Amino acid sequence: MSNSSEPTILAADQDLVLRFWGVRGSTPVSGPQYAEFGGSTPCIEVRCGQRMFIVDAGSGIYNLGQGHRTDLPQEVDLLFSHLHLDHTAGLPFFKPAVLDSDRVINTYCGNLGGESAGPTLDRLFAPPLFPVTLDKLCCTFHHHGFEAGQTLAFPDGTRVATILLNHPQGSVGYRFEHAGKRLCLISDIEHSDPWPDPDLAAFVADADLMVYDGMFTDGEYPTCRGWGHSTWQKGVELARMAGVKALGIIHLHPAHSDTALRDMEADMQAEMPTAFIARERQCLTVGVPRAVTGRQNGRPAMAREMRRRIKVA
Numbered sequence: 001m002s003n004s005s006e007p008t009i010l011a012a013d014q015d016l017v018l019r020f021w022g023v024r025g026s027t028p029v030s031g032p033q034y035a036e037f038g039g040s041t042p043c044i045e046v047r048c049g050q051r052m053f054i055v056d057a058g059s060g061i062y063n064l065g066q067g068h069r070t071d072l073p074q075e076v077d078l079l080f081s082h083l084h085l086d087h088t089a090g091l092p093f094f095k096p097a098v099l100d101s102d103r104v105i106n107t108y109c110g111n112l113g114g115e116s117a118g119p120t121l122d123r124l125f126a127p128p129l130f131p132v133t134l135d136k137l138c139c140t141f142h143h144h145g146f147e148a149g150q151t152l153a154f155p156d157g158t159r160v161a162t163i164l165l166n167h168p169q170g171s172v173g174y175r176f177e178h179a180g181k182r183l184c185l186i187s188d189i190e191h192s193d194p195w196p197d198p199d200l201a202a203f204v205a206d207a208d209l210m211v212y213d214g215m216f217t218d219g220e221y222p223t224c225r226g227w228g229h230s231t232w233q234k235g236v237e238l239a240r241m242a243g244v245k246a247l248g249i250i251h252l253h254p255a256h257s258d259t260a261l262r263d264m265e266a267d268m269q270a271e272m273p274t275a276f277i278a279r280e281r282q283c284l285t286v287g288v289p290r291a292v293t294g295r296q297n298g299r300p301a302m303a304r305e306m307r308r309r310i311k312v313a
């Protein structure tokens, strides 16, 4: 059930739910060696009860927009971590943006000193790089800029805390809180030295789930220093220091096959049993204990949990 092709999520009002639509970093990949974890670049759907957010518009947003999404609000709030291509390139292929003239898409961008995503997206999606500009799509875009560190306050009263992350041109981490549950999305980020960073540890403190950038392993990292990404080992260190209850790794390296990622996940779970590597289309309820998330050894338990907690229509 966690890998259902039907996208609609019917969450209970008290549930904080997320679905990973893309977990691959930097560039999409395809092939049999990526069948389990997926090849789409970052896009995460977050549900605070009936309230929906989309974080990032990597190629994973294409699948988010497919099917009959009766649960999509007329106004979609799209929060960007930042505007690198792997987090934006899917936007003009998001069906509700392309086809729905009554759809409003509010984008939020916090890593450009208060400037919205509008001017950058207008440069990116324009001839000759792209055949049309975004204003040719049916939907209406409203682009909002903020400064990372501010708390976003939405018209319905929902608030989302933000923090600036260490990444080329900066990136924004988000913290969602709903019905006593706390979810933090922390990608893209390169860990600092010393680590963990105390401000970031305070930001993610006591999270029920932290989603974290694990593009490299500690063994690979020395040759990739300065590229703006981190390791699952640093994620575990941060989680431990901050009292984070569960850890999900995303921004998976394009060269990391299913076999390599399963091995990595086993190593990580030896350190932190509640940690897992996210799978594309995986859907979970924050704060609900999961024994194991691996497809091979944990799927029956997870499926039972999903049947209990989430109705996937």
Ligand SMILES: [Zn+2]
Pocket (backbone or CB within 6 Å): 025, 026, 084, 086, 087, 188, 251
């Ligand atoms: Zn990225």
Ligand SMILES: [Zn+2]
Pocket (backbone or CB within 6 Å): 082, 084, 167, 188, 228
């Ligand atoms: Zn980036």
